[in-house]
Amino acid sequence: MARTSTRDRMKNEINAGSMADIAFLLLIFFLVTTTIVEDKGVLVKLPPWSEEPPDITKLKTRNVYSVLVNADDQLLVRGEEMKVSELRDNAKIFIKNPQKLENMAENPKKAIISMKNDRGTKYETYLEVYNELKAAYNELRDEEANAKHGKDYDYCTKDQRTAIRMAIPLVISEAEPTSFGEEN
16 A cells, blocks of 8 residues: 655645636626727718719809818918918808908808818828817807807707707818828
8 A cells, every 4th residue: 555645635726616717707797897988080960872963053162161181281271371270260250251251151051161181181180170160160159149149059949059050050061082192
């Protein structure tokens, strides 16, 4: 008979039978408690799909506020260079046309902002330009709400907001981007 020493009898063993169960429970716990971050982007309601060709109407150039962004992230607004920081105020003046100038929009209902980018335009620049144009409309709507109802647009009733949106409709038309560096 083989003799067993006390050292052999005293070996400590870890029971790993339930280790897989614990790992599985931890995995489920982290899957349930973890939130998934969604990408944020520009929320735009697109027109419904149609098989019919679009109605091509000749627009008066005075009603079109063209914004071009090239591959170097430079702005060309109605043929003139402009900084992004000046875009909002310039767009507001174009849309509202308080002095009734011949080279500005006839009225806010007829104003169209045409935005065209180069494929090399940085996404941050695209968002910055888009946000400035949208902010111009938001400020005009706030001004209209304060003039008519004495409160900001967000605090108006649904009917009041609808009337203001009809008076100052948000019309931003995005053209197909040009090839990289083509707008230079």
